[in-house]
Amino acid sequence: MNIKSANELFVRLLSEANSGEKQMTRALPKMARAAHDPKLVDAFKEHLEETQGQLERIEKAADSIPEIRVKRIKCYAMESLIEEGQELIESTEKGPVRDAGMIGAAQKVEHFEIAAYGTLCELAEQLGYTKAKEILAETLKEEKAADDKLSKLAKADVNRKAG
Template sequence: MVNSMNIKTLEDLFIHALSDVYSAEKQITKALPKMARAATDPQLAESFKEHLEQTHGQIERLDKLVEVTEGVKIKRMKCMAMEGLVEEGQEIIDSVEKGPVCDAGLIGAAQKVEHYEIATYGTLSALAGLLGYTEAKSLLEATLQEEKETDIKLSKLATAKVNTKASKK
């Protein structure tokens, strides 16, 4: 599916970015269970499961944003960036033997996703502010905060445990 962009206004840009991140979140709900199954570190597997629950909540938050923001509708499109990031994670699952090295790779893949989401939600929040979408901005900020917290959790898990185990392989 090709994403055709007919963006003329800041609101068009906001709707495009919102539609893109909606697709991204949907793709993540399919990738996280696979990552949880591939992880051998119990804390990492649990972290992926927790993030899956959180992602469902973030999708609900996006649905609420559309409900409360007049004139904003999500368009059907595919987030090509997330498709690539998900493919990278799948490549690790397919080509790295299960164990600490794979776990370290999965954390790296998950953090790429988090950084993409942090950038996207930061942009959306700024645009919502400029457009006067107060409630949308606060919903986007809540998700932005969750993404930042997930990134920090993954970093701590990597540095406190997983990467050290992987270095001893």
């Protein structure tokens, strides 16, 4: 895809976000099974539900713009982050150390998603896609909240137990 305009960039980034969220719907159940701490297991399960809603929002955002269609584009950045997390799982025993590492891996994903949705919101505003911006801003808010939740979980419990 040869990108020549902000609109085409928006479509590309929205398509990548869609791919990334789909990849996360497959990764999060594995992460929940690999986690030891019950609060971390619950956090991954809750984020899976949120991620399914985020996929629906991407579709709504695209539907709010008549000339936009999400394309089948793979998000290689998300694929790499997930692969890195999987390697961490495979190289650690189930328990507090793995949990601490998984929180770090999950936060890398959250920070990537925060950057991605922040960019999408700004582009949507620039392009006059007001409804799409509102929809994507909901997801941005959720991603920031998920990152905050992981930070609190690490500080309150998990990192200390890995100790």
